[in-house]
Amino acid sequence: xxxxxxxxxxLIFGVGISISGMANPAKVLNFFDVAGxxxxxxxxxxxxxxxxxxxxxxxxxxxxxxxxxxxxxxxTRRDLDLPLIGGSAVFGVxxxxxxxxxxxxxxxxxxxxxxxxxxxxxxxxxxxxxKLLQAAITNRAQxxx
Amino acid sequence: xIETVFTPFQSLGGGALIGxxxxxxxxxxxxVMGATGILAGLLQPANLSDWSWRAAVLGxxxxxxxxxxxxxxxxPAVQVPVSTTMLVVGGFIVGLGVTFGSGxxxxxxVCGMARLSPRxxxxxxxxxxxxxMTVFVVRHILGA
Numbered sequence: 144x145x146x147x148x149x150x151x152x153x154l155i156f157g158v159g160i161s162i163s164g165m166a167n168p169a170k171v172l173n174f175f176d177v178a179g180x181x182x183x184x185x186x187x188x189x190x191x192x193x194x195x196x197x198x199x200x201x202x203x204x205x206x207x208x209x210x211x212x213x214x215x216x217x218x219t220r221r222d223l224d225l226p227l228i229g230g231s232a233v234f235g236v237x238x239x240x241x242x243x244x245x246x247x248x249x250x251x252x253x254x255x256x257x258x259x260x261x262x263x264x265x266x267x268x269x270x271x272x273x274k275l276l277q278a279a280i281t282n283r284a285q286x287x288x
Numbered sequence: 289x290i291e292t293v294f295t296p297f298q299s300l301g302g303g304a305l306i307g308x309x310x311x312x313x314x315x316x317x318x319x320v321m322g323a324t325g326i327l328a329g330l331l332q333p334a335n336l337s338d339w340s341w342r343a344a345v346l347g348x349x350x351x352x353x354x355x356x357x358x359x360x361x362x363x364p365a366v367q368v369p370v371s372t373t374m375l376v377v378g379g380f381i382v383g384l385g386v387t388f389g390s391g392x393x394x395x396x397x398v399c400g401m402a403r404l405s406p407r408x409x410x411x412x413x414x415x416x417x418x419x420x421m422t423v424f425v426v427r428h429i430l431g432a
Contacts, residue, residue, distance in 0.1 A: 145337070148316050149344035151398055155392075156309035156321065156345070157352015161364035165393075166353070169290040169367035175423040182292045184299040190399065191303025192310070196402035199311030204403075209318035216318050217403070218390070223410050230389025233398070235415035238393075239422025241378025242370060245386060246306075246323035246394035249346060251366050253353035258368045262379040268361075269383015270328055275328025277387070 157250035166243025166251040322395020
């Protein structure tokens, strides 16, 4: 039941990404290119997604628990720190260079294009490199403590 | 650079479906619909049940364009106006950034912003700004 539900939710997300234009780097980069070939479509993607999620979450998160799981798993931190801001700044540089973000690229894999596969392989390498770096930083902090 | 057509209705409709998926994942599994978190969890799963729902969401995502093909008769447009080198370099940098930043456009930009999380609002403002700056530098200063 959890597997089928997860698959269908992924499918809804994948169809949404596909028709919204988020899986299309030309459209994504044009959204940010206000000084050039500007295409404001992506503001509508963010707007549509935010309105639905904001209203849906308000209703859902009032319930004691989700339907297929014992509890909600929500991030609880509220502080702003360097990894959050620095990491997000770095993410933006990569997004601006390639035109794919993770949520746009993963559904785009379904088109069978090699260039999407190349991006996702590079993305996975970056995630693994960052995890190793994070582990090294933690070890060093523990060694010093 | 490739000119693209302004598609307010498809983009709004697609955005609403992204929102619907985010609400449904919270309503059923109690999880944030973040592409980074789901992908990273596949690499380091807590247990088999944790791995399997993530794999199923990813499988569904990949089926998205195929469903669009079956319904409309054509695959969604994917136009890549950058070189393979830029895809590789950009992809690696995105992977580094989203891991340290704990999320991307879906996790911070949609789910976190919808919860009015201060961390997600700060993260989203930051990456939208640096993406815009990068596109400006790449296209109008470097001329790539």
